[in-house]
Amino acid sequence: MSLSFEREGRFWPHREHGRFVSTERLRFFGLQVGHGPDLVLLHGVGGSTHCWAPLIPLLARDWRVTALDLPGHGFTELPDDERLTPEGMRDDLVLALRAFDCAPQVFIGHSAGAALALLLAVDGSTPRPDRPTPRTLLGVNPSLVPPDRMPMPGWLEALARPFVRAGAFAQFWSRMGRNPRMLGRILASTGSQVTPSQQRCYGAIASTPDRVHAALTMMVQWNEEALTSRFASVSQHVERHVLMAGRRDRWIPAQAVRRVAQRIPQAHVIEFDAGHLGPEENPSAILAELN
Numbered sequence: 001m002s003l004s005f006e007r008e009g010r011f012w013p014h015r016e017h018g019r020f021v022s023t024e025r026l027r028f029f030g031l032q033v034g035h036g037p038d039l040v041l042l043h044g045v046g047g048s049t050h051c052w053a054p055l056i057p058l059l060a061r062d063w064r065v066t067a068l069d070l071p072g073h074g075f076t077e078l079p080d081d082e083r084l085t086p087e088g089m090r091d092d093l094v095l096a097l098r099a100f101d102c103a104p105q106v107f108i109g110h111s112a113g114a115a116l117a118l119l120l121a122v123d124g125s126t127p128r129p130d131r132p133t134p135r136t137l138l139g140v141n142p143s144l145v146p147p148d149r150m151p152m153p154g155w156l157e158a159l160a161r162p163f164v165r166a167g168a169f170a171q172f173w174s175r176m177g178r179n180p181r182m183l184g185r186i187l188a189s190t191g192s193q194v195t196p197s198q199q200r201c202y203g204a205i206a207s208t209p210d211r212v213h214a215a216l217t218m219m220v221q222w223n224e225e226a227l228t229s230r231f232a233s234v235s236q237h238v239e240r241h242v243l244m245a246g247r248r249d250r251w252i253p254a255q256a257v258r259r260v261a262q263r264i265p266q267a268h269v270i271e272f273d274a275g276h277l278g279p280e281e282n283p284s285a286i287l288a289e290l291n
Contacts, residue, residue: 003211005029005075008204013053013197020075023095025083029075030068030100034060037105040097040120041067044111044143046215048074050201051110055283059290066102068093070113072214074205084217086226090119106136106290110279111252112218114139114243115227122230122237135239138289140278141252142243144260145224191248191275198280228263235266242289243267246274246281 009015017033031049039059043051049067059065069076071092072084079092093116097104109117121134183203187194194202205211234241243261245254254271261267272278272285279286 002078003075003204003208009075011197011200012048013050013201014056018049018075021096021099023092023099025092025095026071026079027077028068028071028096028099030066030096031056032064032066032100032102034063034065036063038102039063039065039106039108040102040104040117041065042093042107042109042113042117043067043070043073044109044113044141045218046073046202046205046211047110047113048201048205050074050198051277052279053198055279055286058283058287063106064102066097066100066104068096068100070116072218073211078210078214081217081221084214085221086115086119086223089116089218090123093120104134106138107134108138108140108286109142110140111276112143112222114142115144118144118227118230118234122233134237136290137234137238137241138244138286139242140244140286141246141249141274141276142257142260143222143252144227144264187277189250190277191246191250192277192281193275194277194280198277231264234264241267243269244278244286244289245269245271246276246278247271248273248275249278251276 005018009018012018014031014033017031018029019032021028021030033056041052043049048069052067056065056067071089072078079088082088083092107117107121109115117137117139121137180203183199183206187199187202241264243257245257247254258269261269270289272282274282274285
């Protein structure tokens with residue numbers, strides 16, 4: 001069983017702006033709201049459009065905001081495992097942006113979504129060659145190199161890595177995701193505080209086996225070379241590249257963001273008051289970087 005927009009979607013933030021589009025590969029879910037230049041939001045591993053809930057109304061005052069569920073995440077269809085790589089997901093997202101008739105002027109990506117936004121900006125994300133290229137790339141708590149550890153208790157990580165491709169492990173983990181205490185521990189490990197409505201969305205995702213399978217498979221197939229090989233050319237494709245580092249982020253500490261920024265010409269690092277779930281905790285700080 002996967003997430004159902006008719007069932008879990010009843011409590012999803014901004015559901016009134018949601019719609020499904022079909023590409024030649026996948027059926028995508030996204031939110032699209034507002035008027036103005038196109039701005040695209042890409043969430044991280046294990047997230048969905050709900051991660052942007054507090055930020056979307058602020059952005060929609062000046063932009064046409066498109067927030068996509070990544071392949072295998074939220075309400076978007078699950079692809080084959082071999083496409084749950086940075087480059088495979090980039091290719092699927094290009095098709096999704098085309099289906100949403102979206103030519104991004106700004107990309108905002110959170111965690112692994114920041115890495116996918118970088119690939120889209122560098123490798124070409126606009127639906128038609130006559131459309132402008134992105135002018136701003138903003139990565140919030142960006143996961144631009146593989147994390148030192150998976151976002152789970154150490155003992156469970158040791159068990160997870162060899163078996164993450166097995167459906168049985170996803171079933172096991174999703175059963176744990178139904179435990180409110182375990183879910184609370186995982187969310188607390190981000191360094192962020194979440195609201196009950198946010199926790200309800202994360203709980204629905206964490207207790208759904210195919211969503212868990214997509215997240216775990218994505219993590220173990222995270223190809224560092226696919227990202228680092230593009231670092232040198234980012235400044236040739238965007239006018240401004242900002243990396244925002246949450247001071248309380250326990251998953252991607254601010255010093256790790258600064259280290260990776262040294263490898264990206266003209267990348268600018270901003271620290272802000274947040275844990276890893278910065279878009280949910282401090283949306284005004286993100287908005288300020290666009291003004």
